[in-house]
Amino acid sequence: NNTDEKEAISFLLAYDREASAMCNNVMNTQWDFNTNITEATKQRMLETQLEYAKFQKDVWATATTFKWKTFRDPTIRRQFKVLSVLGRAALPEEKLKEIQQLLADMRDIYSRNRVCPYVKPPKNTSLPIRPESIKCNLALDPDLTRIMAKSKDTNELTYMWQQWHEETGRPLRSKFIRYVELSNEAARLNGFKDTGDQWRASYDIEDFNSELEELWMGLRPLYQQLHAYVRRRLHFQYGKAVPLDGPIPAHLLGNMWAQSWSNLYEATVPFPNKNSMDVTLSLKRQGYDPVRMFQLADQFFVSLGMKSVPDSFWTDSMLEKPLDREVVCHASAWDFCNGRDFRIKQCTEITMEDLTTAHHELGHIQYYMQYVNQPLAFREGANPGFHEAIGDVIALSVSTPKHMQQIGLLDSATDDPEVDINYLYSMALDKIAFLPFGFLLDQWRWKVFSGEIPFDQMNKAWWDLRLRYQGVAPPVNRSEHDFDAGAKYHVPANTPYIRYFVSFVLQFQLHKVLCEASGHVGPLHKCDIYQSREAGKLLAELLKLGSSKPWPDAIRILTRGRTSRMDPGAILEYFEPLIEWLKKQNVEEKAGWRGMNSGILIKT
Numbered sequence: 308n309n310t311d312e313k314e315a316i317s318f319l320l321a322y323d324r325e326a327s328a329m330c331n332n333v334m335n336t337q338w339d340f341n342t343n344i345t346e347a348t349k350q351r352m353l354e355t356q357l358e359y360a361k362f363q364k365d366v367w368a369t370a371t372t373f374k375w376k377t378f379r380d381p382t383i384r385r386q387f388k389v390l391s392v393l394g395r396a397a398l399p400e401e402k403l404k405e406i407q408q409l410l411a412d413m414r415d416i417y418s419r420n421r422v423c424p425y426v427k428p429p430k431n432t433s434l435p436i437r438p439e440s441i442k443c444n445l446a447l448d449p450d451l452t453r454i455m456a457k458s459k460d461t462n463e464l465t466y467m468w469q470q471w472h473e474e475t476g477r478p479l480r481s482k483f484i485r486y487v488e489l490s491n492e493a494a495r496l497n498g499f500k501d502t503g504d505q506w507r508a509s510y511d512i513e514d515f516n517s518e519l520e521e522l523w524m525g526l527r528p529l530y531q532q533l534h535a536y537v538r539r540r541l542h543f544q545y546g547k548a549v550p551l552d553g554p555i556p557a558h559l560l561g562n563m564w565a566q567s568w569s570n571l572y573e574a575t576v577p578f579p580n581k582n583s584m585d586v587t588l589s590l591k592r593q594g595y596d597p598v599r600m601f602q603l604a605d606q607f608f609v610s611l612g613m614k615s616v617p618d619s620f621w622t623d624s625m626l627e628k629p630l631d632r633e634v635v636c637h638a639s640a641w642d643f644c645n646g647r648d649f650r651i652k653q654c655t656e657i658t659m660e661d662l663t664t665a666h667h668e669l670g671h672i673q674y675y676m677q678y679v680n681q682p683l684a685f686r687e688g689a690n691p692g693f694h695e696a697i698g699d700v701i702a703l704s705v706s707t708p709k710h711m712q713q714i715g716l717l718d719s720a721t722d723d724p725e726v727d728i729n730y731l732y733s734m735a736l737d738k739i740a741f742l743p744f745g746f747l748l749d750q751w752r753w754k755v756f757s758g759e760i761p762f763d764q765m766n767k768a769w770w771d772l773r774l775r776y777q778g779v780a781p782p783v784n785r786s787e788h789d790f791d792a793g794a795k796y797h798v799p800a801n802t803p804y805i806r807y808f809v810s811f812v813l814q815f816q817l818h819k820v821l822c823e824a825s826g827h828v829g830p831l832h833k834c835d836i837y838q839s840r841e842a843g844k845l846l847a848e849l850l851k852l853g854s855s856k857p858w859p860d861a862i863r864i865l866t867r868g869r870t871s872r873m874d875p876g877a878i879l880e881y882f883e884p885l886i887e888w889l890k891k892q893n894v895e896e897k898a899g900w901r902g903m904n905s906g907i908l909i910k911t
């Protein structure tokens with residue numbers, strides 16, 4: 308066991324060079340598969356992933372010969388700590404091949420799934436006939452997304468919801484089960500109890516679960532107020548389909564997973580006679596195309612004195628859904644590990660929702676560009692929630708009526724308390740509605756990894772959690788033949804999800820700190836840090852760290868020592884005026900729903 312720290316440093320430098328080259332190779336073949344799904348691009352990707360795994364195994368074998376825990380330099384120790392976790396490459400070759408094939412196949416099934424359009428049954432019959440001429444080629448992106456957002460026909464909404472959940476979830480169920488077994492085997496080979504244990508380790512918090520539960524309990528009252536108000540409005544619209552003391556049917560919330568309710572804005576806005584917040588119309592009227600939407604986001608970072616994307620970003624990204632091939636439409640931001648190639652893949656529609664996503668994705672790119680000089684081992688977010696928060700923080704400034712008016716997407720931003728409530732309400736339909744979903748998805752997945760949820764009770768457990776935390780219920784009966792969690796991208800994509808719950812708390816903390824740095828005075832929800840070099844300097848300082856410091860240190864730097872933990876105070880402060888208003892509206896409501904505290908999970 309090598310105690311030579313100088314030799315260890317040259318080992319790390321050699322690793323950085325070689326790993327960057329290998330990583331670039333893998334990213335290119337993964338990009339080719341994600342932007343052109345064929346058997347050939349799938350095989351090519353699997354080959355390079357296998358090569359990379361072999362390389363990682365060699366590196367791991369050498370790295371673990373060093374007595375790195377005794378090294379003096381904390382940065383060297385921290386790099387070795389990262390290299391000492393091998394991940395999936397710890398599996399024997401046959402099982403490694405199997406799990407990588409499963410992941411590629413699940414991504415393929417999810418992305419290429421197509422469903423049939425809803426056909427209204429003719430007047431006097433009940434069975435919807437299926438004319439042969441109808442082509443069943445509706446895709447989640449953009450077709451089903453648009454229908455779930457716009458349709459007012461509850462039969463069509465039920466049909467599309469059921470089609471997507473069954474055509475996607477069912478074929479994935481058996482593959483997901485086998486992936487869980489193999490993933491847990493790899494986790495145990497890395498010294499973890501199971502995959503959930505390995506994923507939670509990224510947050511380096513002793514009892515992460517109880518910290519999350521505490522955060523949720525602090526935010527649940529906000530969600531209950533919004534849920535009660537929206538439920539009342541939907542009850543007006545749909546009648547007894549929406550009971551006033553129960554869960555809301557999941558297909559009526561404007562989104563396939565009921566995770567964001569912003570498409571309900573027009574139908575439920577508190578003061579409808581005030582000017583609309585929905586800038587989708589302006590985007591279309593002003594001839595915005597995807598490139599211009601991303602330029603808007605890039606310009607915001609430049610206005611802060613931060614980095615602009617390289618020219619290659621505009622030539623090599625995929626900012627629209629191509630017509631001639633199958634792609635993975637779910638948005639993502641890519642770092643090609645060579646310090647200059649950064650891309651986004653997004654099937655961008657001209658909507659406010661996709662403008663927000665564009666900012667979210669560019670936040671990832673800005674992080675990549677800021678920590679470019681860190682060693683490869685530290686080119687991550689301070690924790691995964693940080694990486695998800697950056698773009699959303701910028702979007703908090705961009706979406707203010709004042710900023711929207713400044714860039715010509717809103718005609719006026721009058722200083723009127725009712726406009727204020729409308730604005731806060733539109734933000735709550737995204738940010739507060741999301742909280743329980745962001746919280747529950749990995750509560751479910753960690754329990755599947757640990758075996759607390761047996762494979763033959765996955766769907767019941769999913770809907771217990773959806774009822775308990777989100778207060779939503781499926782529009783039609785479910786069984787264990789269904790695999791409804793699999794109908795959400797991140798489950799077949801093996802992408803952790805608690806990072807978004809963490810991000811939704813963190814982004815308001817960041818927003819508050821940057822607003823103070825920009826000299827903002829007044830309510831937090833009116834802050835726009837546009838063109839503030841002070842805010843930009845502070846944010847860049849955070850991003851340059853990558854994951855080189857424990858994330859509580861990053862928060863301490865950001866808040867100039869005020870705190871080092873996730874703190875829901877900022878999101879509560881931001882929405883305070885709305886919550887007061889909602890409480891008055893809900894005074895006769897029974898906030899909450901049957902099953903809110905029950906739905907106790909199956910104890911095996």
Ligand SMILES: O=C(CCC(O)(O)[C@H](Cc1ccccc1)NC(=O)c1ccccc1)N[C@@H](Cc1ccccc1)C(=O)O
Nearest residue numbers: 566567637638639640641667668671694695699800802807
């Ligand atoms: O999934 C996303 C956006 C995609 C992404 O940017 O988070 C993307 C997801 C992904 C795709 C492929 C492989 C892994 C993860 N993440 C990244 O592109 C990414 C992740 C980590 C570091 C850098 C980039 N948002 C979540 C949650 C969310 C976030 C913000 C607003 C609304 C909703 C969702 O849609 O349910």
Ligand SMILES: [Zn+2]
Nearest residue numbers: 667671694695
């Ligand atoms: Zn993201």
